[in-house]
Amino acid sequence: MTSYVSSYSFATHAMLNNFPLPAIQAMPGHSKLNTTHINFMSFLNNAHDAYQETIKNN
Structure with missing residues (x-):
């Protein structure tokens, strides 16, 4: 698993569980x-x- 997948998997989980968006923004260090x-x-x-x-392949 890459750091990208790990980070955004966590962010997806956080968003689906109603974490505040500014908290999700801070986790990967985004300024905007x-x-x-x-x-x-x-x-x-x-x-x-x-x-x-x-x-499709299965």
Whole structure:
């Protein structure tokens, strides 16, 4: 598992469990909340794509 996956897996878990967004922003050290949002959405899209690829290949 890469640090990227680990960090954003934790952030996803935190967001789904209603952690305050500024706390999630601070964890990876982002200075802007928008950076956290962009990276979070990118992670979700990548995770979704990987899941779909796994289903397609099985």
